[in-house]
Amino acid sequence: MKRTVFLATLMMFFLIGSWAWAQDTIKIGVVGPRTGPAAATGKAFEEGIAIALDHINARGGVLGKKVEVIFEDTGGVPEKAASAFEKLATRDKVPIVVGESHSSSALAEIEVANRYKVPLIICEAWHDDITKKNYRWVFRAGPVNSGVVDFYIAPFVKDNGFKKVAIVRENSDWGVGIAERTETNMKNLGIPFVTLKVERESKDFYTELTKIKGENPDIVLAYIYGTGLHFFVSQANEVGLSPKSLILDGAGPPSLWDTFWKNVGKAGEMELFMSSMHEKVHLTPTSRKFWEDYKKKFGKDPTDYKTRSIYNVVLIAVDAIARAKSTENEALVNALEKTSLEVTTGVVKFGLKQGTYEYHQWMPPMLVVQWQDQKQVVVYPKEAAMGALMKGK
């Protein structure tokens, strides 16, 4: 009898043990703003992560373990971002971190990543220096300021024959970087421009808009992120600047938030924005799968393209762990450098040539989209265009 009890107990321990073993997970760190002026990005990230984890864990996870995410809030503040990354690296000991959408926060995080030698894949912080610093541990699978301007915004301005450009930029690392690159491009193209610097926290843009109106530009390149963009677009219409002068939202997501039309009213008509996602543009089968999974889980179409960007980088991280067959940092970096993975926006291959921002960088194709009758119409680049650009009178 005693023996039976002993064996039964042993069996139970074994079962519990193996169950606990199966519960062992691989943790991926995520950094991004869940509070502060861009808390909406945090929401988009949460949705993207949820879909990615469903997808990965349904396939059995990676290295025989389930994948879990620890999402640390940066509040969009560099100091908080650095300590969030430090927490992930030291307390949670995650093998890899992905995410971020603020350049200033990312620039703080890459220093910590470099110090602790923890691989980091940035998805939506666009500043050139993030990859230009050529840190071995830092990768970016997302847009970069120079790429967005050189390949999309500047050619778009040139091809549409705009004669005068107004650049409005917020005082953030992203705003300064993208505006400077635009200025260089406009100089090279010989297109006259004016630049206006605004505060990131501004609500009232009447003064700024009146100044721009005095310049009479054909297009206003608005490098303003978050709620500020809604204020800017609706007030531009009130002071009579738009639609005579078109407005291009250089970031994109704020023009796609559910509240955009409620907040800007008819001023949103003919507004342009940058995006890497469109309902009708599916570059890969993964893109279609993402769209269907999102609809199934949330009961609506995805709007903020950052949902898809974070989804991509989680897939890239898991793919690297699978190929490295380990969570050791050197092995992960080596695996990441050999990445050739189909995600929603194409096949990711990181650049390996050192010396420029293209090192450890992969940029998805972008689109210039215009709101026409409250519908998203891709107007640039030409090969993806679904309709002609509408110009105001």
Next chain:
Amino acid sequence: MSELLMYLTNGIVIGVINAISAIGVSLIVGIMKVVNFAHGELYIFAGYFSYHLSVSLGVPPLLAMPLSIFLIFLIGIGMERTLIRPTYGDEMYSLIITFVLSIVLQNAALLIFGPYPQKPPNWVTGAMNIFGLYHYGNQRILSFFISIGVLLSIFYLIKRTWFGKSIRAISQDREMAALVGVDHLKVNMLAFGLGAALAGAAGVVLSPIFPVTPSGSSSVSLNAFIVVVLGGMGSLKGCVVGGLILGILENLGAAYISTMYRHIFGFIILILVLVFRPWGLFGQKTQ
């Protein structure tokens, strides 16, 4: 020339709006010696209430506005009874409590209402061409007149009614007022509620122009404090003049010096006032 007029108009409109937001802070400071750091959050909550009452529940906007202000008034009274009353006599405690409360409410707003900017429906749309010189948003013009209405009624309430008289009595000498029969606890409670309601009034009037977000509250509080310090703690007239000075200076500064430093002008005034006239333009110099 038309541009200068535009900057001035906008300065005056934003100035009056600054004033109603600041007058609530000033009232509470003047009477209770309590600095309410959660002022901006009350403003934001009023905006959200007005949005959800009119959009989610279908209450007509004109009814949703006073209803939201009333809700904020009740919240203000609740705050006074539970959090502020036990701190009377120690200004530091109330400072810390309202500061903590502002953080709690900000995060609560994020949790309850989400991160996206929300805006109650406009009462009017479009813009007006003013004297053929420049365009100005109709909603702003309407908000300007409503704000003036709110200011006038507050002045009437404080200067001409019995309630106002007891408020003024308490702010001058609490013990003396209590001796002659003013129920200072009740007046405190109502005054705090009124101060909160004024934050709410600013919130409902402004949210159709500037949609509210959870993080938008800090700039509201900060602006209100600048105006109060500039005008003089506890002075209602000071709030109006301070608000106008701030509004006009910010607009002219942004127009002719730099748009990048719009908000620095406010801080420059704040520092100058603190150095040369710490009691503000209309405040009383204390010994």
